[in-house]
Amino acid sequence: MQIISVDQRAREQRGVTICLAGFPGIGKTSQVRTLRDRLPKAIMIDCEAGDLAIADVSIDTIHGPSWEDLCDIGLILGGPDSVQASSEPYSQVRYNALIARPEYARLAAYDTIFIDSLTEVSRRSFAFAERQPEAFSHGRKDLRGAYGLHARQMISWLSRLQRGRTRNVIMTCVLERTVDNLGTATWELQIEGARTGRELPAIIDELIVLAFVNFGDGKPMRTFITGQPNPWNYPSKDRSGRLDLYEKPDLGTLLDKLINHGGENAH
Numbered sequence: 001m002q003i004i005s006v007d008q009r010a011r012e013q014r015g016v017t018i019c020l021a022g023f024p025g026i027g028k029t030s031q032v033r034t035l036r037d038r039l040p041k042a043i044m045i046d047c048e049a050g051d052l053a054i055a056d057v058s059i060d061t062i063h064g065p066s067w068e069d070l071c072d073i074g075l076i077l078g079g080p081d082s083v084q085a086s087s088e089p090y091s092q093v094r095y096n097a098l099i100a101r102p103e104y105a106r107l108a109a110y111d112t113i114f115i116d117s118l119t120e121v122s123r124r125s126f127a128f129a130e131r132q133p134e135a136f137s138h139g140r141k142d143l144r145g146a147y148g149l150h151a152r153q154m155i156s157w158l159s160r161l162q163r164g165r166t167r168n169v170i171m172t173c174v175l176e177r178t179v180d181n182l183g184t185a186t187w188e189l190q191i192e193g194a195r196t197g198r199e200l201p202a203i204i205d206e207l208i209v210l211a212f213v214n215f216g217d218g219k220p221m222r223t224f225i226t227g228q229p230n231p232w233n234y235p236s237k238d239r240s241g242r243l244d245l246y247e248k249p250d251l252g253t254l255l256d257k258l259i260n261h262g263g264e265n266a267h
Helices: 006-011 029-041 067-078 092-099 102-107 118-129 143-162 194-203 251-260
Strands: 017-022 042-046 060-063 112-116 168-179 185-189 206-213 221-225
Touching (some): 017 251, 029 042, 067 092, 067 102, 067 118, 067 143, 092 102, 112 118, 118 143, 143 168, 143 194, 185 194
Parallel strands (some): 017 168, 017 206, 042 112
Antiparallel strands (some): 168 185, 206 221
């Protein structure tokens, strides 16, 4: 057990984990452009092949990772789990084997990770889960077993990313409007399986919604909505307490405000 002093904690490099949610086409992926001086040490995990809008942006990229690849990425970024057995995906043994390979050693050097998107990551997790023995009962598919395994996988993966304290991790996610049998409409993250969507806000630092907002002049503009209550009941959350309810839709500026109190000593 290590006790970190007040001075040590103040000197720590600190990153932030963000889920950036919004409707399709609102410009979530294009937020990569706003990372500016962070781009040389940033990498994009492109799960959707939807990077046409930033084709001219100079950012290193991993295309089309499998669920197994994503687990390895989470392990390198978040570090090993000391209680996992050597055969488990986030074990010290697995970490040692990966970090010895040049591509994973290089991955460990990035300090800003942009994952596009959490919606697609969840689909890959479920596709993997439904092929595992737990997803079958007496030789037949068992959806309850598949969804249970999928939820545990996703929560473990998100928790790994959250533990990479020195890195900025930004995950985009589709926001969708759902209506229940009583006609009540709610906004939810488009993630395979209900449990991951429920637990994600408690794991990550920030849940930011990118949406058009009309501030009374009849000219809706893209805006970050960062917390609740908000007029639309978007599922936003700000753990830092440093953000206004409405923020300029500029991810680079938002990171400065979260990490460096408005940009002071920004890296």
